[in-house]
Amino acid sequence: MEQIKQIQKYQEDTYLFVHPSKILQLDLTKLAENKEALEKDYIKLLLQENIFHPQGGGQPDDEGFIELEQNQQFKVDKVQNDRNNNKVYLLFLFQEELNNRLQQILQQGTLIKQIVDQQKRVKFAQLHSGGHFLDQAVKKVGLNWIPGKGYHFPDGSYVEYIGKIEGKQEDIQKQIQQACDQLFQQIQVDDIKDVQNLNQVQLQEKLGEVPEYLKNADSVRYVKLNKEDPGCPCGGTHVNHIKEIGQIVIGKIQKKGQNVRVSYSFRLQFRFSSLQSSTYQQSVKYLDRAGFDPNSTTAILMMNLGGPNSSEEITPFLVRFFSDSTVIRIPFGLGPHIARLRGPAKANKQYGAIGGFSPLLNWTLKQGEQIKIQNASVLPAFRYGLPLQEDAIEYAFEKTQGRIKKFLLFSQYPQYSCSTGGNAVRTSIELFQQYKKIYPDFEVSVIDRWHDDKSYIQSLAVILLEDLQQFDPKETIVLFTAHSLPSQFVWEGEYYPYYIYESCKLTIKKLQELGINVDFNLSYQSRVGFNEWLKPNTVHTVEQLIKKSKYKNIVLSPMGFTSDHLETLYELDIELMHTANKLAEQHGKKIFRARSLNTHPTFIKTLNNLAEQGLAENKKGRRQRCIDCRFEQCNIVNEHNL
Numbered sequence: 103m104e105q106i107k108q109i110q111k112y113q114e115d116t117y118l119f120v121h122p123s124k125i126l127q128l129d130l131t132k133l134a135e136n137k138e139a140l141e142k143d144y145i146k147l148l149l150q151e152n153i154f155h156p157q158g159g160g161q162p163d164d165e166g167f168i169e170l171e172q173n174q175q176f177k178v179d180k181v182q183n184d185r186n187n188n189k190v191y192l193l194f195l196f197q198e199e200l201n202n203r204l205q206q207i208l209q210q211g212t213l214i215k216q217i218v219d220q221q222k223r224v225k226f227a228q229l230h231s232g233g234h235f236l237d238q239a240v241k242k243v244g245l246n247w248i249p250g251k252g253y254h255f256p257d258g259s260y261v262e263y264i265g266k267i268e269g270k271q272e273d274i275q276k277q278i279q280q281a282c283d284q285l286f287q288q289i290q291v292d293d294i295k296d297v298q299n300l301n302q303v304q305l306q307e308k309l310g311e312v313p314e315y316l317k318n319a320d321s322v323r324y325v326k327l328n329k330e331d332p333g334c335p336c337g338g339t340h341v342n343h344i345k346e347i348g349q350i351v352i353g354k355i356q357k358k359g360q361n362v363r364v365s366y367s368f369r370l371q372f373r374f375s376s377l378q379s380s381t382y383q384q385s386v387k388y389l390d391r392a393g394f395d396p397n398s399t400t401a402i403l404m405m406n407l408g409g410p411n412s413s414e415e416i417t418p419f420l421v422r423f424f425s426d427s428t429v430i431r432i433p434f435g436l437g438p439h440i441a442r443l444r445g446p447a448k449a450n451k452q453y454g455a456i457g458g459f460s461p462l463l464n465w466t467l468k469q470g471e472q473i474k475i476q477n478a479s480v481l482p483a484f485r486y487g488l489p490l491q492e493d494a495i496e497y498a499f500e501k502t503q504g505r506i507k508k509f510l511l512f513s514q515y516p517q518y519s520c521s522t523g524g525n526a527v528r529t530s531i532e533l534f535q536q537y538k539k540i541y542p543d544f545e546v547s548v549i550d551r552w553h554d555d556k557s558y559i560q561s562l563a564v565i566l567l568e569d570l571q572q573f574d575p576k577e578t579i580v581l582f583t584a585h586s587l588p589s590q591f592v593w594e595g596e597y598y599p600y601y602i603y604e605s606c607k608l609t610i611k612k613l614q615e616l617g618i619n620v621d622f623n624l625s626y627q628s629r630v631g632f633n634e635w636l637k638p639n640t641v642h643t644v645e646q647l648i649k650k651s652k653y654k655n656i657v658l659s660p661m662g663f664t665s666d667h668l669e670t671l672y673e674l675d676i677e678l679m680h681t682a683n684k685l686a687e688q689h690g691k692k693i694f695r696a697r698s699l700n701t702h703p704t705f706i707k708t709l710n711n712l713a714e715q716g717l718a719e720n721k722k723g724r725r726q727r728c729i730d731c732r733f734e735q736c737n738i739v740n741e742h743n744l
Contacts, residue, residue, distance in 0.1 A: 108189050111153045112164070112218075113297075113323060115543065116227050116339045117505050119220045122213040123149040128204050133180070133193065143196035144179070147204065152190045153216050155223075156183035160252035161230045161338045165222055168192065169215040170207065176200050220397060224503050227339040228347045228368060229254040233261050234327050234334070235344055236352070236366050239281035241332075245274070247362060254338075260353075260365040267362055271355045278364065279352040286344070289328055294343050294540055296326040296333075308333065343540045346504050382496060385489035389497045391467055392481050399507040400478035401498040402713055404470055405526040406514040408487020409453075409460025409667060415488060416449045422486040429521045456671040460487065465665035465700055466514070472706045473713055478510075485526050492533055504541055509534070510716050511548045514664045516558055517584070517601035518551035520728060520736060521591060531742050538744065546744035549716040553601040554608060557708040562605070563612035564704045566659055569696045570613075575620045578655040580696075581643060582606045584662045585669060586626035586635040595728030599636055602661060621653070624661070628669050641678055644693065648685050656686070659696040664705075666698045 106126050111118055127148035132141040147168075157163040163181035170176070180193035194200060207214060233252045240247055240263070247265035267274065298304075299321045306312050308324060316322055316335060326333035327344050341347060353365030388411065394401075407423075410416040423429070453459060463482055470480035483494035498506050511530055513523035527550050534546055552558055566580065584602045592599060603624060610622050625643035629635040640658075647656050658678075660670050674695055686693045699705040727736055 106148070106189075107150075108148065109151045110190065110337075111151050112155045112339055113337065116223070116341065117507075117543070118153050119218045119223065119505070121151060121153045121216050123151040123153075123216060124211065124213055125204065125208045126150050128201075128208050130196065130201075131193070145194040145196055145201050145204065146182075147192040147194065148189060149192065149214075149216070152192075153218055154178065154181045154190065154192060155226070155339050156181040156190050158183055159230075159336065159338045160233070160254045162222075162226055162255055164218050164226070166216065166218040169217060170203055175217070220505060223339065224341075224505065225256060226254065227341050229256065229259050230338050231327055231340045231344065232347050232350050232366055232368050233259065234325070234331065234336075234340070235282065235285070235347065235350060236261055236278070236364060238285055238327075238331055239278050239350075239352075240364070242281040242285065243274075243277045245278075250361060258365065259367060260363050262358060262361045262363045264360065265362050267355065267357055275352050275355050278355075282350045282352065285330065286350070288330070289344055293328045295328075295340055298324045300324045305335070309335075342504065379490065379492050379496070381488065381490055382493045385493035386497065388463060388489040389481060389494060392470060392479070394479040394481060394498070394501050396501045396503070398477055398479040398498075398502060399505070400475070400510065400717065401494075401506055401508070402470075402473060402475070402478055402480045402510045402512055403483035403491065403494055403498075403530070404466050404480060404512050404514055405483045405485070405491060405523070405530070406462060406466065406664075407522065408482075408484025408490075409462045410449075410487060411459050411463055413450060413453070413458055415459075416453065417446050419487050420446065420449060426486070426525070428525055452668060452672045455676055456668065460667050461671070462487070462665060462667040463489075465667075468701050469665070469706065469709060472701065473709055475710070475713055475717065478713075478717070483526075483530075485529070491526060491530055495530065495533060495537070499537065499541075506544060508545045508547065508717070510713060511546065511550070512713060512716065513548075513550045515662065516551070516555070516664070517553040517598055517605060517662050519587060519591070519596060519598040519601075520731070521587065521596075523550045524736070528736060528738055531738055531744065534744050535738075535742065544744075546742075547716050547719075549712055551601065552712055553605045555708065555712065557704075557711045559605070559608045559612050561699055561702060561704040561708050562609040562659075562661075563616060565697050565699065565702055566609065566613060566657075567616050567618060569694070570618055570620065570657065573655045573657065573692075573694075575618050577653060578620055578657060579647065579651065579653040580610070580620055580622040580657050580659050581640070581647065582609075582622060582624045582659050582661040583627050583640045583674065584624065584660075585628045586639075588631075589634045589636060591728075592636065594730040594732065606661060623647075627673055640674075641682075644678060644682050645685065648682065648689050648691055648693070654691050656691065656693045657696055658693065660698050663698055665700050670695070670698055 111121055125147065129146040131144050131146045133144050134141045154164045154166065166178050167175040168178065176194055178192050179195050182191045182193055184191060233254050237249050247263035249261060250264050251262040253260050301321060302312065305322050322335050323337055324333055325336040325340060327340065347368050349369045351367050351369055353367060356363045410419045466482040470482065473480050481494045481498060482489055483491035485491060511527050513526060515523035518524060527548055587598055606622060606624050613620060625638050625640040626636045627640040644656060647653060658674060663670060682693050
């Protein structure tokens with residue numbers, strides 16, 4: 103008779119919380135809680151691929167459910183480990199409905215879904231790994247103790263050793279605590295858990311003498327938490343990286359018969375200090391406003407340039423921006439110095455005129471809270487303003503305690519440019535490659551351009567349609583105004599101005615389909631520095647249209663901006679309008695600024711559609727580089743394996 107094979111998936115992936123499986127066997131059994139209790143009837147279920155850890159090795163069993171149909175869940179009452187046949191069974195207090203349904207599923211050969219309690223699984227794994235790490239510290243101190251019984255339960259974890267207490271217990275406690283702290287600080291980002299399945303020869307090489315209870319095993323699971331850990335045979339769940347545990351706190355050291363008991367706990371500080379940026383704590387207060395769900399398996403990062411959220415953030419924002427040589431190519435490394443010396447005075451005046459801070463974060467939060475995708479949470483992630491994109495990535499890992507499975511890099515620059523959306527995506531991928539050394543199982547999808555997306559074009563056209571109702575289309579021109587770019591970038595092969603023009607053309611075409619025929623033109627704004635940038639300049643174009651054109655109405659329409667910020671609220675509404683309104687009045691004309699996308703219902707629909715597509719299609723954002731690209735690191739987007 104062929105032996106039934108069961109795969110213990112919990113040993114392969116601690117963070118596998120939901121998994122389908124085929125039923126291999128279904129029985130009824132009787133079981134009592136203890137010797138004094140009456141036996142109860144249980145359904146005994148054997149699955150082909152099991153994700154529930156049974157109690158053993160000092161570790162509690164997992165808790166959770168099975169799901170037969172959508173929203174039809176049954177609680178797993180016990181997880182039973184049969185050591186005679188090395189199988190794990192799920193036990194359910196007998197219910198006729200459940201038994202009948204499972205019999206049908208067994209006969210049909212269909213799958214059921216297993217759902218493990220995430221928080222308890224992770225906590226049990228942290229406590230278990232903490233016990234192993236404690237043993238490393240005991241060895242580092244040089245105590246001649248032999249590890250014995252472990253108890254890794256939340257109600258008071260400890261490890262018992264065969265040995266003697268020599269000296270004051272308080273002194274030994276301090277020594278072990280110091281050893282834990284030192285080991286913890288020494289662990290590197292890529293020093294992750296190593297799990298091997300060893301045969302008897304390999305096991306003997308590791309242990310010297312194989313314990314009696316392992317001598318008949320064909321294969322033994324051998325776990326090392328880090329490089330310094332000698333490892334040991336172990337069948338339980340563990341964290342991937344010891345820093346997921348946080349700070350281990352050594353409790354009492356007591357004599358228990360012939361043994362020594364060392365109690366421990368942990369103070370959760372899930373973080374990777376070598377990856378966490380110096381701005382992380384500043385960013386957290388903004389990221390907390392996004393209402394990120396710690397049970398999320400997907401993080402959608404809304405990537406944008408960002409802006410200062412207060413007057414105190416203006417100088418750091420400018421320094422970060424002017425330090426990026428892929429965007430601001432100022433020679434001799436003078437960018438940061440110029441930002442500190444000349445930038446703040448001008449920026450303070452501009453931001454002061456629109457309320458003292460950039461509204462970009464608030465708009466991004468409002469947009470993000472209306473993106474509704476199952477098991478996904480949205481975070482603002484900015485290149486130069488807080489919260490920075492590297493902080494948003496770290497935040498997602500910390501909030502989920504490393505359980506995050508997928509990231510969507512959602513560029514909020516519809517028209518792709520290497521200096522904006524490409525820059526943000528590239529630097530994020532560089533960081534993700536570092537995280538990949540810790541967590542090899544997460545994926546990254548990319549939405550880095552959507553200039554011709556039908557839903558996006560519809561949003562632009564609908565807003566313009568609403569705003570154009572007050573004007574005669576025959577006497578009106580729509581002047582699209584986009585953020586400019588150094589001309590050198592285009593000479594090197596940038597497609598940005600072509601994407602901008604195509605969006606403008608498609609919007610006008612959609613307006614025609616909606617019943618309005620109107621002329622249009624395109625200009626550029628927001629030049630920075632002294633180099634030549636894309637032309638015509640918006641201010642100059644408006645003046646020429648007022649003075650020389652036949653149009654009585656000039657409607658300025660922001661193109662490429664997904665919400666209002668400095669470029670629209672100050673450069674257009676204040677700086678440009680101050681002179682343009684007077685000039686228009688002199689020539690008997692009107693100038694009007696159309697609304698930005700912000701949280702218009704059609705645009706919220708666009709964001710949801712794009713996010714769903716990006717996640718479903720697992721887009722990687724691969725692209726053709728500029729013909730004369732100056733930055734070799736740009737190719738990382740094409741070569742990454744995330």
